[in-house]
Amino acid sequence: MRYLGYLKESIRSGTIASLVMMPIGFLFRLLDLRIGYYGPKFAALLFDEPSRIVLIAQHLVIGWISTLPLLVILVRYQGFVAPSAIGAAYGLAYYVVVNSLALPLFFGDPTPWQSGFNVIYPSLLVHVVFGVCIALTAKGFVAHECKRG
Numbered sequence: 605m606r607y608l609g610y611l612k613e614s615i616r617s618g619t620i621a622s623l624v625m626m627p628i629g630f631l632f633r634l635l636d637l638r639i640g641y642y643g644p645k646f647a648a649l650l651f652d653e654p655s656r657i658v659l660i661a662q663h664l665v666i667g668w669i670s671t672l673p674l675l676v677i678l679v680r681y682q683g684f685v686a687p688s689a690i691g692a693a694y695g696l697a698y699y700v701v702v703n704s705l706a707l708p709l710f711f712g713d714p715t716p717w718q719s720g721f722n723v724i725y726p727s728l729l730v731h732v733v734f735g736v737c738i739a740l741t742a743k744g745f746v747a748h749e750c751k752r753g
Contacts, residue, residue, distance in 0.1 A: 606752075613745040621737035622667030625730040632726040636720075639726040642707045656667040667734070669696060674738050679749045687739035687746065695735030699728045 632639040646664050647654035654662075674694045699736055704724070708715045716723040 606749075609745070609749070610675055610698060612670060613675055613742055614668050614741050616652050616736045617675070617741040617745070618668040618671035619664060620642045621671065621734045622664050624737045625734045626663075628733060629726070632730075638723050639730065641727075642703065642711070645711055646707075670734070671738055675742055675745070678739060678742060678746045682746050682750045683684045688744065689734050691735035691739030693735070693739070694738075695732035696728065698735065701732040705732065721737050 609735070629639045641660050643663060644654060647658055651658055676689065678690055678693065681690060704716045704727075707713075
């Protein structure tokens with residue numbers, strides 16, 4: 605039953621955080637900065653021309669999956685490190701490992717580190733926001749899990 609709680613919280617907090625990061629991404633896109641670059645590329649692996657609905661659904665599912673490890677970390681380190689610091693560190697690490705290294709390697713693209721600061725900071729910032737948002741929205745869940753021992 606404990607796993608079901610983690611799954612439910614991943615969907616709840618992951619949905620909230622995935623939605624919270626979108627307006628920031630839209631703002632960066634309005635400023636003509638690169639953001640959300642790998643969403644369409646990843647969706648194109650399964651769909652010839654992914655629609656907006658497919659891209660939003662993919663964004664949410666990836667958010668749910670990405671939330672689960674952070675929930676485990678938040679429960680494990682509750683009381684030792686500020687949750688928002690854990691969330692920010694997770695968002696930063698997620699960006700570095702997944703968005704700046706794994707995805708460029710998989711798709712044969714240059715890394716953001718090769719492309720410059722204007723390519724790095726938009727995605728980095730939204731991933732940090734994602735992690736902090738999870739830390740804030742999952743406070744009740746984390747406290748409950750820590751009481752259960």
